Amino acid sequence: MEKLNSKLYLQNCYIIKENERLRKKAQILNQENQQLLLELKQKLSKTKNPNGSNHGSNNNLSSSSSASGQS
16 A cells, blocks of 8 residues: 555656746746747738837737636
C-alpha cells in the first residue's frame, strides 16, 4: 500500500509541475494575444479614420481571458 501511495504521490507532483508550466505558457500566449489585438485595433482605427477622426468608427473587437484558463 505504501508503494502505491508513493507512486501516486510522485504522479501527483508531476501533474502539478506540468500544470504550472502550462499555466505560465497560457499566460504568455494570452499576453501576446492581447498585444496583437491592440495592434490590430490600432491599425483598423487608422485605416477607417485616416484623418484621425473617431466619428463613425466601429471598434467592436473584444478580448477574452477565458482562453488562458484564467477565471
